[in-house]
Amino acid sequence: MNAPDHKFVPGSPDAPVLLLLHGTGGGPDDLLGLGRELSPSSALLAPAGPVSEYGAARWFRRLAEGVFDYDDVVARANQLADFVLDTRVRYGFGQRLVAVGFSNGANIAGAVTLLRPDVLREAALFASMLPVPAARATGSLSGSRVFLSNGERDPMAPLKSTERFVELLRERSADVTVHRHPGGHQVTLDAVRAAKTWLAGPKDS
Template identity: 65%
Template structure:
C-alpha cells in the first residue's frame, strides 16, 4: 500500500517494502513534508518500507515536530509532548500496517533528527535506532533511561550554525552515558546531508541487520 493516509495520529505516507528489510521512519526538517526524504530512504535501504509522517506543529505555516521559542531555543515541554505523540504514532502504525516486530529505523534531518533523538531518549520502547542528520540535543536534562540496545548514527557538520557543535557533542554524550551505541560521521561543513553522511548511513543501517 502507498499514498497519503490520515487515520493515524499523524498524517503520513506509507510505502510497503520487503518484510526482511528494516522499516524506515522518515522525519523531515522544518518546512518540509512526508515526501521530502523518500528518495533518501530509497537510497539508504532500497528494499525497505517507508513510513513518512508530517510534523504536526505549524510555525508561520512551516511544518515542524515541536514548537520553539526562538531560533535554536526549543519549547522543551512541547518536545516531550510531541515525542510522546510520535511514539504513539509508531505503535499505531505497527498495528495498522502489520509491521509486528520488524526492525524500525528513524532517519531524520534537522528538526526531524531532533524529534528522533528526543524519542530515543524518552521512549526507547517505541524507537531504538536512528540516523540523525544535523541533530542537536533536544532536552536540557534527559531522564536517566536505560538505553542498552539503542543505536544511533549522528552525521553533523562541525561548522553548523543551526546545530552548534557543543550541543551535537552533548547529544552524543547523553546517549552514550545511558548505554546507547553511538556512531559519529562528522563533516567539515554546515547544515546539510552530505554524500559522506549518506554513505555512512547506508553502511550503518546494513550493519545493524547482523546485530
C-alpha cells in the same frame, strides 16, 4: 492528540522499516529518496510534522532559533511514539524500525530515542542537536543504536550541543556512531554512505 498525516510505502518484510522525519517546512515526501538510498527494499513511513510555525511544518515548538520548548518536545515525542505503535498495528509490520531524520526531524527522532526506547531503538540523525536536557531523559538506552552526522560549520546545529547529545546517549549506554563533515546544515554524500554502512551493520554492534 490526533495522528499526523503520513505516507506509507510498503517494502520487504526482511528489511527494516524506515521512519522518515522531515526538517522544518518540509513534508512526508522530503526524505523518500534518502530512505530509498539507505535501504532500497525497506518500507517507508513518513509522517508530517504536526506543529505550524508561520505556516512551516515542524515537530515541536521552539521559543527562538535554537531554543526549544522542552515541554512541547516531550509531549510531541510521546505523540510520535504513540503514532508509531498505532501504525505498526495498522500496516501490520513487526520488524526492525529505524528513524531517519534531518534537522528538526532528527531532533524529534533523538527525543523519541531518549524518551521512548520501548518504541524506537535505532536512529540515523542528520544535523541534529541535543533535543532535551539530561534531566528529562534518565532511563537506560542499552540496546539502542544511534548514528549522528553533523557539519563542523553548522550554525543551526552547533557541535557543542551535538557533543552534549552524544555524551548523554553514551552515558545512557547507547551505541553511538559519530560522523563529521566540513560543511553546514546539510546531508552530504559521505554522510549517506556512512549511514548506509551503519544501517547494514548488526543491530547489536
